[in-house]
Amino acid sequence: MTEILRYTAFSADPEGGNPAGVVLDASGLDEAGMLAVAAGLGYSETAFLTAPPAGLGAPEGRGFTVRYFSPKAEVPFCGHATVATAVALAERIGPGELVFATPAGTVPVSVTATGTDGDGTDGGGGLRATLTSVEPYVEEVGADDLAEALAALGWPEADLDPELAPRIAYAGARHLVLGAATRARLADLAYDFARLEALMRRLDLTTLQLVYRAGRDVFHVRDPFPVGGVVEDPATGAAAAAFGAYARELRLVPADAVLTLHQGEDMGRPGVLTVELRAGDPRVRVGGAGARIV
Structure with a gap:
């Protein structure tokens, strides 16, 4: 069964910001399946992760292919779902550098722990993600x-x-x-x-x-x-x-x-x-x- 996570982005409060769906392992879903999940969830976007393409240049275990679906269609890039996904990953593999291969291009994301102990580790705060856009x-x-x-x-x-x-x-x-x-x-x-x-x-x-x-x-x-x-x-x-x-x-x-x-x-x-x-x-x-x- 596909695990669908729910995260908000641009707020440390789950009641604020923009909610996004996050599927960390979408390898069993085709495009129709991804759209169905996004439509069923009803958020403006849901992010779906699969293995990275060759040559992405990400640190080991920290590169992913990401696709984004609204309830009606795929979109080339979604910032809030990128932030939500990065936070979800950092909770599991730790803060640091991530690289996402998206339909719009390669998007690096850096995740840091707020309220850190000075060495980048979480000192009781939350997580903050910063993405770097493709060339605008x-x-x-x-x-x-x-x-x-x-x-x-x-x-x-x-x-x-x-x-x-x-x-x-x-x-x-x-x-x-x-x-x-x-x-x-x-x-x-x-x-x-x-x-x-x-x-x-x-x-x-x-x-x-x-x-x-x-x-x-x-x-x-x-x-x-x-x-x-x-x-x-x-x-x-x-x-x-x-x-x-x-x-x-x-x-x-x-x-x-x-x-x-x-x-x-x-x-x-x-x-x-x-x-x-x-x-x-x-x-x-x-x-x-x-x-x-x-």
Whole structure:
């Protein structure tokens, strides 16, 4: 029988963050079986692990092939399920370096114990995982596509933040980034599910990354996810990585920067995502806590 674990990502509290399914041994499942497990669980994504490909370059016993399924379809990459999986593995094989071969590319993940004893061992705290994205890109969004997105959201153009220009950003999956002019605009999310899903499928988007800038390096975000069969994703690591690339491309932050993203508050599942940018490295690092859901 397939063992399905349940973990939350981007929160040390099982009631916060974004829950994900984790199947540490999916060798007995085909694609239809993985989709059935994900649909039955009902979380926005479930991660399925099998043996690593040859030449992955991971430490012995710490490399894996990972596939991600929403209740409706496979997705190329999922940040919160990556964090959840890394925490689940670290509980079994210890903190340290992991390497995941994903459909989007190779994703290194580092797991550390919080509240450590100074030598990297757990001193009674939890676990924190930080993934390094594949190389990102940012591109323009067409005027007609933007107008359709705003119509599906029910947002007048005047509700956009002029300092946060609409863009499509990628760091393993594609996301349309839209800036809200006020926190109240971000909090009031009621959209046309079918209309937004149709647009997202046409543009090959995984979520919309709706953003309110609360400070120089602090943001509140929300992620509609109709293509995955859920109204909203509570904490979205792939979108956070894409947003990091977006913030760098638009020069919203310095070349070396650490951003804090708050997500899930409006859903009653608060989570915190840390986004790190390093000068000279195009990749984006996204980290957060994780915890098992009993």
